Amino acid sequence: MVVSTTESELLPQPERAEIRVENVLQALGDPVRLLIVRALAAARSGIACGEIMLPVSPSTRTHHLRVLREAGVISVQCAGTRKLSTLRRADLDALYPGLLAGVLAAEH
C-alpha cells in the first residue's frame, strides 16, 4: 500500500487480514520492542523512532522496528528523510480485543 503523495510512503506491512496472532505475540515478546510499543502508545501521532530512548545500537533499533512492522504491530511512514512510526492500535484492537491493553497495563 502506498499513500497518494510521492514524497510520503508507507513501508510494506501486512494488511489487517494478513496479521497473525503468533507473529504479533512474538514481536511484542521482547523488552526493547515493548519499549518502542509503549512509547508509540503514549504518542498522539507518529513519532520518529530515533526520538525513542533505547539501550541498543542503531542497527538493532532498525531490526526491532522491522520485526514490529512486518508482524503488523506498527506502521512506518517515510516522509522525506524522516520515518514516522505509529502503533496499529485500531487493527490490533479489532483483531485481538484486549490484547494490547493488557500488554500496556503490565507493570512487569
Added chain:
Amino acid sequence: MVVSTTESELLPQPERAEIRVENVLQALGDPVRLLIVRALAAARSGIACGEIMLPVSPSTRTHHLRVLREAGVISVQCAGTRKLSTLRRADLDALYPGLLAGVLAAEH
C-alpha cells in the same frame, strides 16, 4: 511451591509477582503453544497434555509445556504417573487484563 500431599506435586513455576510480560508473550507466540493454551482454556479442569492433539513429537511437546510453565502461563501438577496441566488464567488476568481474552479471541 509444593502442595501438601506427597503424591501430588506442582512442578516449579514463577510466583505471580515473578511473571514477566515479555516471557508470557514469547511463550504464547508459537502456533503449537497456542494450541495447548486454547485446549487448556476450553477445559473445565486440568488435563493431561498427552490428550491434546498436537502435530509434534513427544519431546517437542514436553519442551513447549516447559516453556509455558516457566513463563507462568500454565501450572503442571504431577499426580502419580500423570501430569495435569491448567491455564493460570487468574494470574494472567490479574497481571494483564484482557491479554489472554484477546489472544483466545484471535481467528488468525
